[in-house]
Amino acid sequence: MTTASASGPVPGHSGRVASGAATVTAADLSLRFGGTRALDGVSLRLGHGVTGLLGPNGAGKTTLLRVLATAVPPDGGRVTALGHDPGTASGRLALRRTLGYLPQNPGFHPDFTAFDFVDYVAILKELTDRAARLREVRRVLEAVNLSDVRGKRLKRLSGGMRQRVALAAALVGDPGFLVLDEPTVGLDPEQRMHFRELIAQAGEGRTVLLSTHQTEDVAMLCHRVVVLDRGHVRFEGAPAELTARAAGRVWSSTERDPSARAGWRTGTGAFRNVGDPPKGADLLEPSLEDGYLLVLDGDGDGDGDDAAVAV
Amino acid sequence: MTWHVAEDDLRLYAQGELAPPLLWSADAHLTGCAPCRARLAAAADPVALDDAWERLDAELDAPRPSPVERLLVRLGVADHTARLLAATPVLRRSWLLSVLFLLVMTVLAVRVADQPTLFLVLAPLLPLTGVALSYGPSLDPTYEMAVVAPLHGFRLLMIRTVAVLTAGLVCDGAATLALPGYGLPALAWLLPALALTGTGLALSTRLGPVLAPALVGVGWLALLTVAKIQTQAHGTLAPFTAVGQAAAAGVAVLAALLLYQGRDRFDARPLGGFHDGGVV
Numbered sequence: 001m002t003t004a005s006a007s008g009p010v011p012g013h014s015g016r017v018a019s020g021a022a023t024v025t026a027a028d029l030s031l032r033f034g035g036t037r038a039l040d041g042v043s044l045r046l047g048h049g050v051t052g053l054l055g056p057n058g059a060g061k062t063t064l065l066r067v068l069a070t071a072v073p074p075d076g077g078r079v080t081a082l083g084h085d086p087g088t089a090s091g092r093l094a095l096r097r098t099l100g101y102l103p104q105n106p107g108f109h110p111d112f113t114a115f116d117f118v119d120y121v122a123i124l125k126e127l128t129d130r131a132a133r134l135r136e137v138r139r140v141l142e143a144v145n146l147s148d149v150r151g152k153r154l155k156r157l158s159g160g161m162r163q164r165v166a167l168a169a170a171l172v173g174d175p176g177f178l179v180l181d182e183p184t185v186g187l188d189p190e191q192r193m194h195f196r197e198l199i200a201q202a203g204e205g206r207t208v209l210l211s212t213h214q215t216e217d218v219a220m221l222c223h224r225v226v227v228l229d230r231g232h233v234r235f236e237g238a239p240a241e242l243t244a245r246a247a248g249r250v251w252s253s254t255e256r257d258p259s260a261r262a263g264w265r266t267g268t269g270a271f272r273n274v275g276d277p278p279k280g281a282d283l284l285e286p287s288l289e290d291g292y293l294l295v296l297d298g299d300g301d302g303d304g305d306d307a308a309v310a311v
Numbered sequence: 312m313t314w315h316v317a318e319d320d321l322r323l324y325a326q327g328e329l330a331p332p333l334l335w336s337a338d339a340h341l342t343g344c345a346p347c348r349a350r351l352a353a354a355a356d357p358v359a360l361d362d363a364w365e366r367l368d369a370e371l372d373a374p375r376p377s378p379v380e381r382l383l384v385r386l387g388v389a390d391h392t393a394r395l396l397a398a399t400p401v402l403r404r405s406w407l408l409s410v411l412f413l414l415v416m417t418v419l420a421v422r423v424a425d426q427p428t429l430f431l432v433l434a435p436l437l438p439l440t441g442v443a444l445s446y447g448p449s450l451d452p453t454y455e456m457a458v459v460a461p462l463h464g465f466r467l468l469m470i471r472t473v474a475v476l477t478a479g480l481v482c483d484g485a486a487t488l489a490l491p492g493y494g495l496p497a498l499a500w501l502l503p504a505l506a507l508t509g510t511g512l513a514l515s516t517r518l519g520p521v522l523a524p525a526l527v528g529v530g531w532l533a534l535l536t537v538a539k540i541q542t543q544a545h546g547t548l549a550p551f552t553a554v555g556q557a558a559a560a561g562v563a564v565l566a567a568l569l570l571y572q573g574r575d576r577f578d579a580r581p582l583g584g585f586h587d588g589g590v591v
Contacts, residue, residue, distance in 0.1 A: 071581060
C-alpha cells in the first residue's frame with residue numbers, strides 16, 4: 001500500500017460527514033485484477049450511522065467492501081478504520097476484532113443449525129469461552145428475531161431467514177464497523193422491509209456500510225450515500241443532495257421524450273423523463289433514483305463520463 | 312433418577328468452571344432434578360447462582376452438538392475446536408466413505424496383482440487431496456467469513472490440516488493392516504504422504520489452494536513414472552527405497568519450515584479468490 005494521507009479531506013469530494021467525525025476513511029484506493037481496474041482512485045469517508053453504497057453491476061461495490069473488510073488488500077491507497085490501519089498485520093487483526101461482515105453470498109454449512117452457524121462464526125471471532133459465547137449467540141439471534149428457529153437446520157430455513165442468520169453472525173461481538181454487501185437481494189418486499197428495520201437498528205452507534213442496487217434501501221435507511229461506477233466514486237453526500245441533483249430535471253410526457261437521458265413508463269401510463277427538460281415541460285418532484293441516474297450519466301462530482309444509462 | 316451431580320462437579324458448575332462433556336451432563340440433569348437444583352442453590356452464592364442459571368439457559372438454547380463434535384470433545388478436544396472441525400468439508404461422512412471405498416478397492420487390486428506398488432502410489436495422494444480440500448474457497452462455503460475473522464488463517468488451516476491428515480493417515484494405516492504380507496515396506500507411503508502434503512500447503516500461498524496440490528500430485532506421479540522406467544521389472548521404485556524415504560523425510564521437514572515461515576501470508580490475502588470468482 002502507498003502511504004497517502006487518510007486524515008485530511010478526500011480529494012475531489014466534499015469530505016462532509018453527517019454525524020460526527022469520520023470513523024472509516026479510504027484514500028485513493030486502487031485494485032486491478034486481470035485487465036480490469038476494479039477500483040480506480042476511490043476515496044471516501046464514513047461516520048456513524050448507515051451509509052449506502054449504490055452502483056450498477058460491475059461498479060466495484062463488492063471489491064470495495066472486500067477491501068474495507070480486510071478480505072482483500074488493495075494494490076494502492078490506504079484505509080483507516082476505527083483508528084486501525086489494515087495495511088499492517090497488527091492493524092488488520094485489531095480491525096477484524098471489531099468488524100462485522102456480511103458477504104454478498106454468505107455461504108453456509110447446510111447441516112448446521114442457525115445456532116451452530118452463529119456459534120461457529122463466534123469461534124472464528126475468538127469467543128472461545130463457552131458460556132460467554134453461548135450468551136452472545138443467543139443475544140444476536142434474539143436481535144434478528146430468530147430465537148424460535150435457532151435449532152433448525154439452515155437448509156430448512158427460507159432465504160430471508162438465512163440472510164438474518166448471516167446478519168446475526170455479522171453482529172457477533174458487537175462490532176463497531178459493519179459491512180453489508182447487498183443483504184436485501186433476493187428478499188421479497190415484506191422480508192426486505194423487515195431486514196431494513198434490522199439494519200436501521202444495527203446502525204445505531206456504529207458505522208455501517210451497506211451496498212445495494214436499490215435506491216429504496218438508501219432512501220429509507222441511509223444518512224449518507226456513495227455512488228460508485230466502474231471503480232470511481234461519482235457522488236458522495238446526503239441522500240437529499242443526490243435527490244437535489246435532479247431538481248428541475250425530471251418531467252412527465254405522454255410519449256418517451258427522445259431528448260431525455262433516461263425515460264420510462266410509470267404506472268399511470270405517462271413517461272417519466274430525466275435529463276434536460278424542454279421548455280414548458282411538466283416538471284415532477286425528483287426522487288433519489290432520478291438523481292442516481294443523472295449521476296451515473298455523468299452529472300457526478302466531476303469525473304463522470306457520458307455513458308448512456310440503460311433503463 | 313439413578314444418579315445425581317457429584318458435589319465437586321456441582322461446585323465447579325456453580326463457579327462456571329465445569330467443562331464439557333461433564334457440563335452437558337450436569338445441564339441435562341439439573342433441568343429435571345429438583346433435589347440437585349436445591350443443592351446447587353445451597354452450594355452457590357446468589358450472584359454465582361444467577362450466572363449459573365443464565366448459563367444453563369444459554370446451554371439449553373444451544374442445539375445438541377453433532378455426534379462427531381461430541382466424540383471429539385470426549386477425546387479431549389476443546390468444544391470450540393471441535394466446532395471448527397465439524398465445519399471442515401472433507402471431514403464429512405461422504406468424503407470419508409469415498410476414501411475408504413477407494414482404499415478397499417486398492418487393497419483388493421494389490422492382493423490380486425500381488426504387488427503393493429499401486430497402494431504405495433495412491434496412499435500419499437489421499438492426505439494431500441484431503442488437506443487441499445479442507446480449506447480455500449472451492450469447498451468451504453464460509454471461506455469469505457473466515458478470511459476476515461480475527462482467528463489467524465494459519466491457525467485455522469493447521470487445526471484442519473492436523474485433523475484431515477490424521478483421518479487420512481488412519482485410513483491409510485488401516486489399509487496397510489490389510490496387507491500384512493508385505494511387512495514394513497507397506498508403510499513406505501507414510502513419509503511421501505507427509506512430504507506431498509507439506510509441499511502442497513507451502514506452495515499454496517503462491518499458487519493457490521487448487522493449483523499447488525494439483526502440481527504436487529502430478530509431480531509425484533511423474534516422479535514415479537520416471538522411477539518405474541529406471542527400475543527393473545520387480546524392483547522397488549526409488550521413492551520407496553531407503554534413500555527415497557530419507558529424501559521424502561527431508562522434503563517434509565523443509566516444507567514444514569517453509570510453511571511456518573510463510574504463515575502470515577495466509578492472513579494477508581485470500582488463497583485463490585472467492586467462490587463467486589471475485590478478486591484475489
